[in-house]
Amino acid sequence: MSAPGEGRELPSVGVVGGGGFGQALAQALRRAGRRAQLWSRRKLDIEGVETTQELADLKRSELLFLAVPSTYVADTARQLGLHLDGEHLLVHVSRGLIGDDLLTLSRVLRRTTPAHRTGVLAGPLDAEALAEGQPTGAIVGTRFPEVAQAVREAIGGDALRIYESRDVVGVEVAAAVVGYLALAVGVGQELGVSPATVAVLLTRGMAEAARWAPSLEAKADTLYGLAGQGDLLAVAGGDERPEVRLGRAIATGTSLEEAGKAVGAHIEGVTIARRVHAYASKIGEQTPIAGMIADVVERRRAAPDAMAALMARQVGTE
Amino acid sequence: MRVPRAIRAFVERPRLPRLEPYVPQANDPAIFWFNGEREDIVREVAERVAADHGRSVGALELALNDCAMTEMRRLDSQGDDEARRDLGQWRALSRHIARMSEGEQRRAVREVTTRFAEDVAGNFDPRVYRFAIRAVPRLLASLMQPSQLPRALTEGERVLDRLFGVEGDAEKLQRLEKVGSLVYVPTHSSNLDSIVLGRALEKAGLSPVVYGAGKNLFTNPIISFFMHNLGAYRVDRRIDASLYKHVLKTYSQVMIERGYHSLFFPGGTRSRSNMLENKLKLGLMGSALSAFAHNQTRGVDRRVFFVPTTINYALVLEAETLVEDWLKAEGQARYIIEDDEFSQLDRWVAFLRKVLDMQAACVIRFGDPVDPFGNPVDDEGHSIAPGGQTIDPASYVRRRGRATLDDARDAAYTRDLGEVLVRRFRHETVLMSTALVAHVLWRRIVDASPGADLFSRLRMRGEVSMAKEEVVAEVAELRDRLLGLQRKGKVRLNRWLAAADPAVVVDRALRVWNGYHTRMAARDVGREIVAEDPTLLLYYQNRLVPFATRVCGEHERAAREIAQLGLLS
Secondary structure (H helix, E strand, O other): OOOOHHHOOOOOEEEEOOOHHHHHHHHHHHHOOOOEEEEOOOOOOOOOOEEEOOHHHHHHOOEEEEOOOHHHHHHHHHHHHOOOOOOOEEEEOOOOEEOOOOEEHHHHHHHHOOOOEEEEEEOOOOHHHHHHOOOEEEEEEOOOHHHHHHHHHHHOEOOEEEEEEOOHHHHHHHHHHHHHHHHHHHHHHHHOOOHHHHHHHHHHHHHHHHHHHHHHOOOHHHHOOHHHHHHHHHHHOOOOOHHHHHHHHHHOOOOHHHHHHHHOOOOOHHHHHHHHHHHHHHOOOOOHHHHHHHHHHOOOOOHHHHHHHHHHOOOOOO | OOOOHHHHHHHHOOOOOOOOOOOOOOOOOHHHHHHHHHHHHHHHHHHHHHHHHOOOHHHHHHHHHHHHHHHHHHHHHHOOHHHHHHHHHHHHHHHHHHHOOHHHHHHHHHHHHHHHHHHHOOOEOHHHHHHHHHHHHHHHHHHHOHHHHHHHHHHHHHHHHHHEEEEEOHHHHHHHHHHEEEEEEEOOOOOOHHHHHHHHHHHOOOOOOEEEEEHHHHOOHHHHHHHHHEOEEEEOOOOOOHHHHHHHHHHHHHHHHOOOOEEOOOOOOOOOOOOOOOOOOOHHHHHHHHHHHHHHHOOOOOEEEEEEEEEEEOOOOOHHHHHHHHHOOOOOOOOOOOOOHHHOHHHHHHHHHHHHOOOOOEEEEEOOOEOOOOOEEOOOOOEEOOOOOEEOHHHHHEEOOEEOOOHHHHHHHHHHHHHHHHHHHHHHOEEOHHHHHHHHHHHHHHHOOOOOOHHHHHOOOOOEEEEHHHHHHHHHHHHHHHHHHHHOOOOEEOHHHHHOOHHHHHHHHHHHHEOOEOOOOEEEOOOEEEEOOHHHHHHHHHHHHHHHHHOOOOOHHHHHHHHHHHHHO
8 A cells, every 4th residue: 555645634535335325424524524435336426526446446545434235245345355455444334244154244354355454333323414414423343443543533523423342243243233123113113013112122132132142252232332222222213224114114015125126225134133043043042033023024924923923922031 | 508699590590601602603593693692682671671661750660569569479478589589679679669769760670670581581502402402302212112222312313203293384484484583373282392392393494492481390400401591481470560571571572573483372371171272362472463563663574474383192291180270160270280290200201101102192283374464474475365465464564654563453463363373273283083082982971961061971980881883983983074174174183093993093092091191081891982081081072172063963962062161261
């Protein structure tokens, strides 16, 4: 990597992925006065942002945000990695967990790129708020303080408070769990359930995640912080994120494919709930809420039946 | 009786007199230059540590107070010669710290760090090294075959080399040691490890290394003599002062910066359970990474290569003591064990005689080296990225074009490196016959006691038996599955074991155990094999814990329970 700026000017920041969140990041960077480079497969034209279709162009940037769906992260990172070295800082914003063993994306980045100073950006930060500069907060999970500092320097400020956690896996797991629980909120809304029912669903959903997450070396406490419970409050408060809209569409009986098209975004949660349920069973933990969400998404069970079945389960101590 | 200072100094640091200083030859290994640099190294270490603690008056006072308090506490409880000699000095210092000026505190810190650095720093005598590489194999061979003393004395190396195999790409390591500092990071099962590894390096044509040895190893005068003259530096685990720990780390760092090849046991101490290390002590490993970063900030491009190494025994000298210690209740286990089989000559002789009739009773495997950031390196020492392209390792310590020192960053890299090494240990471990036979018998004990806790199973002495044919068949099946994993690069099998008749594998394991260990591990009673001592069987099978569920066949439930043992290590 060339030596950018040498203290005279801050180096540019790259964004990989031209979807809604990628574009919002580029706009936030522009607003913060940083030079932004945005890579997308399709040609984009965004005012004040250098757009490119060549990953090699991004090697000039010091910090890179990876904002592509988790299913494309490994391939994209592998290609991007050919142009990076150990000096680059790499932060992903995905809510995904890969494969049956729920591999986190920070581990995927570590295996596919030479950049080791990596992190994850998560929390109640939606594309719209980020693009418009509404006051909000987020969390960076990283073992490297300089990565958190670089993210703050790039997009943090008066309108965006960025917290830091060393529990990278915890932040990634929390983001993934929020992804599928948000689907359940949409389903619940369509069924007209009360806010109390949603509160029980979300609280117990996070509690069951706290049972299996430590096996991936995540700390349960992180799930109850900004990346998990904090983000769920935004969902319950009505932030109308794509996952909630998809959940509503599914509850009306619309096929997953059609609902996905209508929402217009890639939703990680639709496959994660099933894999979480299977993984937890494998290690001897029960995850009835994840299992039920998976059943509803896959149309194995009607949403009202699923809700009734959950309510009929034996109650234990908290 | 008061021992004269000169005699005490010789006993504590036995060295051979030398009339003229040794002048190293151009192709001598780096360590041959050590004695010429020793004084300078001690000074550099003491200066650096003192400077780190001397950035503020508060820090100086804190360091001195911490040091005086912890040393007084230690010496008070020791109550030995060292206490009588040093306790008064620490008490006097402790009384004066608060009244000292900044300059006096600075001088006091410097004196303490110099004293610690002097105590830690090793010595290397090429004459002792040359003697050791010739004499030690012959001595050990003589112990094993006293009836064939003349042959043992003349062909000791050959006798000893039959006992252990050395695997790995030695030629690559020979090339790399010319372009950087090698840091060997082996698994640790026995106090024999450093001796065995020293011989393995010699056998593989690799340079001798510097390494930290626990002060307890210096209590035996013969071992102490060799340790003192072969580059070992002294680590006194009883000293808790932060200044001392800082001196140790800095000593290791300075040695690597200067191009000395090093050895750390990253598990910190011998594996009590015989499981592969999965939690590493990162302090000394971090010193190697700091050495690389420090050199980069000074414009010195000296590479550092970590060599994950596994030391694999069919029979472990101290097995009984170690496993007992592992099974003790939390808080009662000992970090330093001084009275084990390693300190008993009769146990050494019994051990060496027992392994004599085995080929490759111990296998040392040098794994593929990695850079300080866990990247593999090619034959010339270039770091390789996951995409296959070469990358500059210096880029990992650069920010905005400049190499920097950053403790938090380097701690994160070291933790990542620790994870890489743990994975490498699994892939590079060489499984021996005793591990397979013990696994089959332990698995049967688990199968026979569903849901029982570990200690109930350990009490099942002589209660579980298997038909001999069944043991042989299960060992054969297990070996085939492990060979499958070996083909995928996930583990290694001892070469003899890979090809041997399974019935011979079982017989040999029983023969090796019974006759050396004071307790019988398993008894051959004609058509059956009785699991006599579940504790020893557990110890030997523990090497297989990470692979248990992948080689279990129909024994899935037992394998899952065995895999849970990994959480106890």
